[in-house]
Amino acid sequence: MKYNLSFILVLLLAACNTTPKTGDNTKTGDSTKVGVDAHGWIGTATVKSRLGDFEFRNGYPTADAVKKLSDALVYSRAIEVYLDQMHAVSWYNVWKGVAAAGVATPNQVVIWETLMDSETLLLTGNTETVYGLSSFDLKRDGPVVVEVPAMMLGGISDMWQNEIAGIGPTGEDKGMGGKFLLLPPGYSGDLPKGYITLKCTTFKVSLGVRGFMQDGKPDKAVALMKTTKIYPLSAASNPLATTIVNGSGKEVSTIFSDNYHFFEDLAELITQEPDERLQTSERFLLASIGIEKGKSFQPDADRTALLEDAAKTASAVARVNSFASADTAKLVYNDRHWEFAFIGGSATWDTQGYVNTDRRAGFAYIAIGMSPAMVKKIVGGGSQYLWTPRDANGDFLDGAKNYVLHIPADIPVKNFWSVVVYDAQSRSMLRNGNLFPSLSQYTGPQGNSDGSIDVYFGPDEPKGKGKNWIKTVSGKGWFTIMRFYGPLEPFFDKTWKPDDIKEVK
Structure with missing residues (x-):
């Protein structure tokens, strides 16, 4: 299992750049000096970090430093747990929402x-x-x-x-x-x-x-x-x-929380499921934040506030991971902004010789269904997905602006294709006043003379383009997924590819 140790190092070990307390009279090369010696060891000093300042006396933390650094460790681990167990909590919420419908x-x-x-x-x-x-x-x-x-x-x-x-x-x-x-x-x-x-x-x-x-x-x-x-x-x-x-026309709710309730859901799930389902290293991380099978999850007010803060920070990290990933393997084409839903081409996220939990979390924050059938190349069968939150300039898509997507002729599908718009906040279908914020070959869009199709996005219907328009909402970011059911070889060999979404001034 791959842990995001770099995140913990950023939070904690950045503290190595320590500053001696005023009046220490530290001398370079003096092994008896009171402050930090050439090895970077902490003596009597104030450790300064982005998490705050921590006081040490003769190498020992003060009571205040113990409290703050202990909280920092739990905070960091809670963020990692959120990202690492997100796919489980997400599916558990689907299970609960469907069971309660x-x-x-x-x-x-x-x-x-x-x-x-x-x-x-x-x-x-x-x-x-x-x-x-x-x-x-x-x-x-x-x-x-x-x-x-x-x-x-x-x-x-x-x-x-x-x-x-x-x-x-x-x-x-x-x-x-x-x-x-x-x-x-x-x-x-x-x-x-x-x-x-x-x-x-x-x-x-x-x-x-x-x-x-x-x-x-x-x-x-x-x-x-x-x-x-x-x-x-x-x-x-x-x-x-x-x-x-x-379920049509009903608010069946299946999406997990971005706050403390995430950890409550996770604790419920861990209590109900076999220990063997998790690796011992995973169980250790969970136990370190208070989630352990056979034990009640009842954090005090201070720990609850810490986990609330950690969940919000983790969800913010998750949004960066999903919408602004630095992973270069995410791009389908080297000259456009369309991305793979399954980075690396695996539903188990292990094509690099380890489980890439960042890629898994990037998927899990915006989608469900980690089925191998959704990834497998089946010419004329199965399905494939392209998605993007960005326009041709690389800017995030804005519900107040107008855009056009040019889809070349001869869309390579045996069954059908569709374009659906989603709310960046909820990652569900955009609630734009219409039940179906989408366009597909079933909706009968108007084609161009060469067989290509232009799809319009914006808050106001473009004149004469209503059949090709998906309404967006001012004040809401949005992203889109283009689906290909029964994709044909030109999709896979990339001899056919959709244009980027371009802003229309």
Whole structure:
């Protein structure tokens, strides 16, 4: 595991540039001097750093220095924990939001029957895809059966967004559908026959499925999803009917907090899930800020305030990591500002020989779904994503300004493409007064004479361009994702590429 030690060094070891207290009469090369000697050792001195000044006497910290430096260490570790465990807390919030939607029955599936819209608070959802989500609790219900129909697309994931099983032609069911049996961690009971058995790594598990529109309508995909059946194995002889909840037009909230509540969610998750799910080094960092399995997370007022501050700082760092990363591998093209959603081309973030937690956190702050299927190159199948928060000049996109995106002719997709606009604050679909802040081949945009398409963004509709316009909101930053479903070879070999988004004065 890769820790952001540079961050801790910046906070703490920058203090090595110490200043002797006035009147110390320190002499260069004098090994008996009271202040800092040639090795940089701290004697009786005031250590000055960006975190403040810390007093030492004869090499020992004063009581005030002990308090301030101890807090600094917890503060630094809390920031690292926030970034390192963000993908888990994010998915846990999706699990909770889906479980609490509608009538909140244990075996419900939330389906966005008339497509996902801006009422739903979900990280970078898509307006052109039919979504279905379900939350399972294997500690409460024991082994759970999930019956899926043939040609369903999706996956089953643990709380750290690791795929337990794929569903569909490249999944465990090979596109034929079947009965998945989800076993809790450590389960040792008898295994019945006739199931696709999955040994789950967490007690809380999520099912996510998606479907494509046919003839411009979601009806067939929705009907297919509604045939999904969910029930405990103990009730297999007489299962209750699966509850279907329509999520369209409803504020289903699934996004984690940027404040102290983040650590409350994390503590809940750690308490509920097996210790083995984390490395010992991860458990140490968590314990160092007060989150430990089997122990109540009840920090006092002082520690709560510190963690509140750390969460806000960490979320600020996360925004830099996502929107202004210095990682040069993020750029898709060397002459434009489009970025990869999965930097490094892996859903496990380990293409450099280690797990790059900065890249993982950069994704997790603005998106969900770390599925290998979302990265894999499948010409004419699967999906690919380009995104950008910047215009052609490299400036962040501003909801008060007008822009145009020129999309060249012959968009290389077998299925469909879409352009969706998101709120930089919530990272969900931009609430601009329209339910669908998007444009795609399904919406029938007007093409140019050469087959290319211009997409307009701005607070006011450009004259005669309404079918090609996505409304933005003054006072809100925004970013966009361009999706390619069934991408063709010109996408992969980059012989086709979209222009940058250009400001229109």
